[in-house]
Amino acid sequence: MKHNIESNPSTPGKFKMDKSSYNNRLRLHSYIPKLAFWSLVFLGLLYIFFYKSPPALSDLSRRSLRTSSYGGPNFSQKVKASAKITLRNGKSILVTGAAGFVGSHVSTALKRRGDGVVGLDNFNDYYDPSLKRARQAHLERAGVYIVEGDINDVVLLKKLFDIVPFTHVMHLAAQAGVRYAMVNPGSYVHSNIAGLVSVLEVCKNANPQPAIVWASSSSVYGLNSNVPFSERDRTDQPASLYAATKKAGEEIAHTYNHIYGLSLTGLRFFTVYGPWGRPDMAYFFFSRDILKGKSIPIFEAANHGNVARDFTYIEDIVKGCLAALDTSKKSTGTGGKKKGPAQLRVYNLGNTSPVPVSDLVSILEKLLKKKAKRLVMKLPRNGDVQFTHANISLAQQELGYKPVTDLQTGLRKFVQWYLSYYGNGKKSSQ
Numbered sequence: 136m137k138h139n140i141e142s143n144p145s146t147p148g149k150f151k152m153d154k155s156s157y158n159n160r161l162r163l164h165s166y167i168p169k170l171a172f173w174s175l176v177f178l179g180l181l182y183i184f185f186y187k188s189p190p191a192l193s194d195l196s197r198r199s200l201r202t203s204s205y206g207g208p209n210f211s212q213k214v215k216a217s218a219k220i221t222l223r224n225g226k227s228i229l230v231t232g233a234a235g236f237v238g239s240h241v242s243t244a245l246k247r248r249g250d251g252v253v254g255l256d257n258f259n260d261y262y263d264p265s266l267k268r269a270r271q272a273h274l275e276r277a278g279v280y281i282v283e284g285d286i287n288d289v290v291l292l293k294k295l296f297d298i299v300p301f302t303h304v305m306h307l308a309a310q311a312g313v314r315y316a317m318v319n320p321g322s323y324v325h326s327n328i329a330g331l332v333s334v335l336e337v338c339k340n341a342n343p344q345p346a347i348v349w350a351s352s353s354s355v356y357g358l359n360s361n362v363p364f365s366e367r368d369r370t371d372q373p374a375s376l377y378a379a380t381k382k383a384g385e386e387i388a389h390t391y392n393h394i395y396g397l398s399l400t401g402l403r404f405f406t407v408y409g410p411w412g413r414p415d416m417a418y419f420f421f422s423r424d425i426l427k428g429k430s431i432p433i434f435e436a437a438n439h440g441n442v443a444r445d446f447t448y449i450e451d452i453v454k455g456c457l458a459a460l461d462t463s464k465k466s467t468g469t470g471g472k473k474k475g476p477a478q479l480r481v482y483n484l485g486n487t488s489p490v491p492v493s494d495l496v497s498i499l500e501k502l503l504k505k506k507a508k509r510l511v512m513k514l515p516r517n518g519d520v521q522f523t524h525a526n527i528s529l530a531q532q533e534l535g536y537k538p539v540t541d542l543q544t545g546l547r548k549f550v551q552w553y554l555s556y557y558g559n560g561k562k563s564s565q
């Protein structure tokens with residue numbers, strides 16, 4: 136094989152200057168447009184790969200890069216105005232996930248009673264972001280500003296603590312939903328584990344350290360069969376990755392309490408529902424599909440056994456959240472160092488009366504005045520557990536928590552909202 140030694144430098148970085156150099160230059164000129172063309176193709180592919188590809192493990196980290204849009208000349212003023220306390224002995228509270236279902240209700244309630252509230256939300260597209268924008272518009276009218284950014288953005292979190300010395304953090308930002316964990320597992324790790332650690336890192340370094348109340352989940356009980364579920368029961372048998380990340384969150388909370396003296400309260404929510412709810416939840420998309428005349432899959436256990444949930448109304452949950460904030464003690468650390476033991480708590484916030492999913496559908500049929508097309512099927516292996524049932528005596532004793540809304544009443548309020556928001560099925564949720 137003929138080897139052209141002229142085109143190869145004899146030693147790296149050293150070129151022979153001879154008669155072929157002119158030809159080489161000519162060739163180089165003809166290469167430039169080709170080079171430019173292929174570079175553009177390469178950059179185009181990079182763009183498609185990083186911004187347009189389907190969800191993968193790193194999906195939400197990319198989302199966060201795109202959704203952070205804070206700063207600007209009025210940024211600090213807006214944050215400070217939102218954090219203004221009008222109540223004597225009021226708190227200044229950072230609410231993460233403020234454009235979410237529970238976050239928007241809790242933010243409104245806190246602001247209404249005179250606490251200072253700053254929201255944080257990345258407005259991701261797990262479900263229709265226009266619903267999040269509508270909640271944001273409501274909050275803005277109530278005087279709550281939502282900073283647009285991700286909880287993994289530590290620089291942003293520090294900046295917020297520089298502007299406002301928050302006394303409390305209500306950490307509700309999370310990747311929710313049990314079944315979606317099989318579709319996009321990375322988003323659960325990103326928000327529920329990495330995101331929680333980012334929040335706790337910034338809180339531990341803040342001076343003063345805030346007290347933190349955060350959202351755990353009834354799903355941590357997993358395959359536990361003691362009923363009703365008590366905080367003393369085992370939680371080491373999660374049935375979904377979602378549950379596993381919430382359980383991991385509880386262990387991470389223990390660590391930050393132990394090492395840094397952060398005051399931490401985890402709330403295990405039991406299937407929260409109500410107006411302005413989440414479209415990925417069964418009661419919500421069942422309503423939509425009943426109105427559309429579409430069939431709805433109703434899961435049942437082996438031998439036609441019921442699948443049931445301890446559905447808990449949003450207003451009861453909000454009261455529980457506020458009570459958890461009000462009874463939380465101060466963190467004890469400063470400058471990232473623990474000074475003494477700090478409070479570490481976990482509470483069930485449920486309704487204590489599980490309802491089979493088929494009964495939920497019957498209630499919806501009456502309220503929507505339309506028969507559902509029921510498609511009864513075996514509970515798929517998708518992370519769902521057969522039933523949940525909260526023992527709430529600890530929350531009752533220590534938080535004064537007392538749910539008062541039964542499923543019928545709560546769903547009536549939900550359906551009223553749904554019909555006014557989506558206009559009787561004419562405009563519909565996706």
Ligand SMILES: O=C(O)[C@H]1O[C@H](OP(=O)(O)OP(=O)(O)OC[C@H]2O[C@@H](n3ccc(=O)[nH]c3=O)[C@H](O)[C@@H]2O)[C@H](O)[C@@H](O)[C@@H]1O
Pocket residue numbers: 311312313351352353354403404405406407415416417418431432433434442443444492519520521523
């Ligand atoms: O309690 C909790 O901590 C959890 O409650 C809900 O999870 P889940 O109870 O599964 O709520 P839905 O997705 O609304 O499901 C409610 C019931 O309907 C059933 N279902 C769901 C979907 C479906 O197509 N058919 C069906 O029968 C489920 O198996 C479940 O029993 C939330 O989605 C979680 O984010 C939350 O953490």
